[in-house]
Amino acid sequence: MIVLDKITIRFGGLVALDAVSAEFTAAVSGIIGPNGAGKTTTMNLISGFITPTSGKVLVDGDDILRMPPHQRTRWGLRRSFQREQIADDLSVWENVLAITDNLPGSRSDRRTEAEQAIDFAGVGKLRHRLGASLNTYERRLTDLARCFAGRPRLIMLDEPAGGLSPEETDHLGALVVRMARLSDAKVLVIDHDVDLIQRICSETLVLDFGRRIAFGPTREVLNDPAVKAAYLGVEHA
């Protein structure tokens, strides 16, 4: 279970997150909201790039905000970014190894984990290709392989379907669901594609201007008049 407990983040006078609380219990959950709602800020907080003004984040009871950012990966945190972060001068295989290098276990264990991640994402044929030569979809799949590598406990995907065609988005969505099933990790997804969120996320948190405006089963949340007004642009009666 992922618990966001009254998270508040202030940047000077700007309140980026205002006492946001939520308890994600589903295997795959979503965070949606208009631009500037605080979605990526939430992920950056969990990653350790931002220190909260107040509040806690507990994952399966572990207070992960107490760990230094790089040790969160060792603990089991994985994430992708809106703009994928594949190193251009490393091959697909090396990009995945760059994660497993920092995980516990022997060298052979880590290589096996990287191998499994490559197989999972279906990028085995690309393993020797340099990051610079990959197209957007191949880069996104490599990102998924990196997130699946090792024994992840919490995977955060920030707009994983950005720039993909509908067919590619479908395949990626199926991989995300499979990722949660195979790894026992909780997956948090941010995306503007509401269809994708509806299809793969059982629970969804909706943020607007740093405040929680809805949280619960995705279908119910998307039918919430406040969500329609804030996010989908429908007038709130």
Add this chain to the structure above:
Amino acid sequence: MKVTGLLAAFAVIAVIGLLPTILGGQWIGIFISTTCFAFAAMGAGFMYSRLGMVSLAQVALMGLGGWVTLRLNHATDLPFEVNLLGGAVATAVLGMLLALPALRMRGLYLALVTLMVAGGLEVVFTAFQFPNGGAGFWGVGTSFSAPMRRPTIAPDDANYLRYCLAVLVLGFLLIEAHRRSAPGRAWALIRRSEAAALASGVNVTFYKTWAFGLSGLLAGAGGGLLAASLGLLDAATFRASESVLLFALVIVGGARFWYGAILTAFLYRVAPGLLNTWGVDADLALVFFGAALLHAVMTAPDGIAGQINDLLGKVRKEQTRDRA
């Protein structure tokens, strides 16, 4: 691939064996100096191409390696190799220590911090000079100069050049071993973005410090080898402006490729030597370097080495097409 590797190894052995025989007189000395500065160029190029960090202190760090090697030589009876290692390790440690306050900076600010370090070392070298066997901590005597030991297997200049080239190959292999293993992958992620590196579990502070240390180790080794080549060192060799010039030439030579460091050192030491031989003022080289830097910045971001690599790539492609 194995055949290519064997051919490369054969070529390296041939160059090490034959180069000192082909060269004569003053050129052996110039090539020893070129080899020593190739260490500093290698370190600066590796920091720039792998991490995107600009170090403007490489020549100054060479001076530090030379200082420690000379000091150990005059203070102890240890063999040259131990003194050289001592100089290289001491420079690596200082490089790491100097890196710590600079780790939160990037780009221009980091470059300025390294330049200030170079300036500080220049002041120290100018004020206290290099050890020559005198008494006290600084080891500087005014009326004499004790001999600097060379490796027992390379007492003369020709063999010493071979020795320096062999150590240079070890330096390249050390960088390549890093590139192919966890540090190389961590550095590639840090260059992509520090956020991506942190999210991949990379300890950014540790790996950046390591990079500074490795770069210092190489520069220190170059300085130690230069000390044994000349017998004593002069503060004017390690001015901060020399570090800036060397970095500019790293851009011209090409930081991404190993032979870029050799091209850089050639430009830095051999080009002025050639101009002298032709009876032209060696300072004219600075004008050529400025023009070459402009050319590299505008049209060849990977420098001369990048252009050679592109050319080789085209030749290989054409050969493949012909075979098909």
